[in-house]
Amino acid sequence: MKKTRILSLAMTGALCLSLLAGCGGGNSGTAETPAAGASETPAAENTSTATGAAFKIGGTGPLTGDASIYGLAAQRGAQIAVDEINAEGGAIQFELNYQDDVNVPETAVNAYNTLKDWGMQISLGSVTSQPGVSTSQLAMTDRIFTLTPSGSSPDVIEGKDCVYQMCFSDPNQGLASAQYIYDQGLGEKVFIIWKNDDVYSTGIYNQFVTEAEALGLDVVGNATFTTDTSTNFTVQLTQAQEAGADLIFLPIYYQPASMILTQADQMGYAPKFFGVDGMDGILGVEGFDTSLAEGVMLLTPFNADATDDATVSFVTKYQEQWSETPNQFAADAYDCIYALKQALEETGCTPDMSAADICEALIGEFPSMTFIGLTGDGEGITWDASGAVSKAPKGMVIQDGAYVGMD
Template sequence: MKKFLAICMAAMMAFGAVGCSSSTEGTTETTETTETTEGEETSEATGEEILIGGLAPLTGSVAVYGTTATNGAKLAFAEINANGGILGGSQIKYEVLDEKGDATEAVNAYNKLSSMDMVALLGDITSKPTAAVAEMAASENMPMITPTGTAADITTYGPNVFRVCFLDPTQGKTMATFASETLGATKVAVIHNTSDDYSDGIANAFKEEAAALGMEVVADEGYGNDDVDFRAQLTTIAQSGAEVLLIPDYYGKIALIASQAKEVGVTATLMGGDGWDGVATALDESSYDVVEGAFFCNHYSTMSEDEKVQNFIASYKETYNEEPSAFAALAYDAAYILANAIDAAGSTDKQAIIDAIAATDYDGITGHMTFDENGDPVKTISIIQMQNGAYSLYGTVEP
C-alpha cells in the first residue's frame, strides 16, 4: 500500500513539474531577455537603457551555435554594465530573439527588434539568415555586427554591416601560405566535401593560393555528404607523393578521414580550417595518433597565454560551466566592439555608430583586429597543432 502511495505521489510530482515547466516555457518561448545587472541597475546614474538587439538560433538544428554565441555576448554585456555601462552610465539591454536557424524567421525577428527601437544589432549567427537580415539592415542603415557569419556576400549589402570572424577563403589562403612558407611543402593534396559550401570555399582558395605560391596540387579528391569510405581517394593521395593534405570539413568527418588516411599509408601532414576544432572529441583516445601533428587555423586558442583570454575562459566557465567555443569568443568580441563603438560615437545616432565601428582598432580574445572597407576584419589567425589529443598553439599569422 505504501508503495502504491509513493508511486502516486511520484507521478503527481512529475506531472506537476511538467505543468510548471510548460507554463514557464510559454512566457519565454521566443524572447529571452537579459537584464544583466538586476541588483545595481537602479543605483546607476542616468538609468537610461540602450537596447542592443540580438538574433540567434536558440532552438533547431544549429541551436548549439546560437546558444554558445549568445552566452558569450551576454557575458560581455554583463561585464560592461557592471563596470558602469556606456555613454556615461547608461546600461545596455541585450534582447535576443530566437530565429531557429531560418531566414524568414530571422527577418521577422529583425522587424520586431527594429520596431522596439534597437540601437544596433549583434547577429545573426549562421550565414544564410545573416545574409537575409543584412539586406534588411542595409535598407535601414542599422549598425550590424555578425560574430560568425562566414559567407562572403554578407558584408557586401551595405557599409553598415560588419563581421568579426574571418572568411572561408581566408582560411584556405592562410593554410596554403603556411604550408609553403613554414612547412616548405612543394606538393599538396586536397580532399573535400563537394556538397558543402564551407568545405568547397576553403579548398578552392587553398588550391588557388597554392598555385600562386608555386606549389603543385598533385591530388584533388572529392566526396559526398553521406560517405564514410574514403580509402580509394586516400590510396590515390598516398601514391601522389603529397607532403601536405588539406581536409576542410567538420570534426566528425575529419575523424573518419584521418583514421583511414593512416591505415592506407598517407604520410602527408594533415591540415584544415576551424571545423577541426573539436576533432579530439570525435576520436577515441587510442586513435589520437591519426591526427598527431596536424595543423589547422582557428579564431583563437584556449591555450593562449594572453591574460585577457585566460580571464575570459575562467569567467565563462564560472558562469556557464563549460569550455567556451570559438563562437562564444567571437560573440564576446563582437559585443565589446559594439559597446565601444557606441561609447565612442557619443550618441545613439546610427551613422555615428557605424563610423565608430569602421574606425575600430581592438585587441580582443580572437586577436587584434581592424575592419577593411568592406566591413571584414583584418585580424590575427591562430595556427593550432594537434599534440596527443590537445590543441596546442603553434603560432599566429598576422594579416
C-alpha cells in the first residue's frame, strides 16, 4: 500500500465520517422525539455552567429529527470535554449551549441568534453543512470565532477568516477515498451512487471522479437520487449490477445507505461498499439489519477501538453516559473544545474579553498551532489560514457489528 501518498494527500487540505459527517448536511429534517439517550432538557435550556467565570461556547445541530445521530454525537462529545476541563478547576472554564436546528438552515439561523442573545463568545458552528453555511456567514459578520466539528463543505469556511473546520472537507474526502480504493486494490469496477441535491455528496463525488480518472481507477458508471427519491434504489442498484460493478462508492449519509444495503441484499447483489464519514452512524439506524453492514468500508479520522489512554478514557465515559460507542462526530467535537482551550491558553484570552477580541486572538493562533487530539494520528492536527484542517484519515471496516481499523 502506498500509505505515504495517502497521508500526504489527506494532509494537503481538510480531507471525516458527512461519518454523520458528516460533516455535511442534507436538505431538511423533521423534529421528533429525541433518540434514546438524548438530552432530557429542552434544547433551549441545554447548557452546562462552569464553576467560575467561563467562556460561553454555543453551537447548533440536529438534536432531533432524521440527522439527530450527528447532532447528539457532537453535543455529547463536546459536553464530555467541557465537563473534564471544568472539573480541573483551571483558568479556562467553559459554559456550553447547544441549540436544536433539526438540520434546517432557517432554523439554524434562529438558533444562532438565540445563542448570540445568550452571550456566545465562541461558536462550534453547525453540525451539518447546509445550516453551517448560513450560520458561518453570521459568525463572520459578528466576528465570533467558529470551529465546527463537522460542517465539511468548503462553503462553510470559504472567504471567512474566523471560521475553521475540525472535520475533513468534502473534496478531500473524495480524493482520499479514490486513492485508498486504488492503493488497496479494493475494486476493479467502481460504481457511484450519490445525492445530487446535497452539497456534501456532490462535493465528494466531483473530487472522487477527478482523482479516479487521474489514477486510472475504472469507474463504470454512476447514478443519482434526491431527497424526494431517497427510498427506492432499485434502479441505481440494477445499473450498477448490469455494469459489472464489484465495488459501490457511497458518498452519502447513513440513512439512504442503509436502504441501499437492504435493497441490494433483497436483489441478491453483493458488491463491496465503500463510504465516507457520513456513513458513521449506520449501525444505529432503527430497524436496520446491521448484519447487512458487515464488510462495509469507510474513511474516518477516529477509531473507537484504539488503545491509547485518551481514546479509552473518552470511549468509556461516552459509553457510561449514553450506552453507545461514540462516532467520529463525537470525537471531532471533543477535539474542538480541547483545541479551543489550547488556543485560549496560548493567547492569554480571558472570559471578560469581547467576542470580537477573542476572535482576533484565535485567528492569529490557529494557523500556527499543532494540536494532538483523538482524531487524526500522532503527528498532530494543523490548520491553514483558510480554516481548513490537515490530519490523517483511517480506513475502517465493519466487522462483527463494530468498526475495525484496516491499516
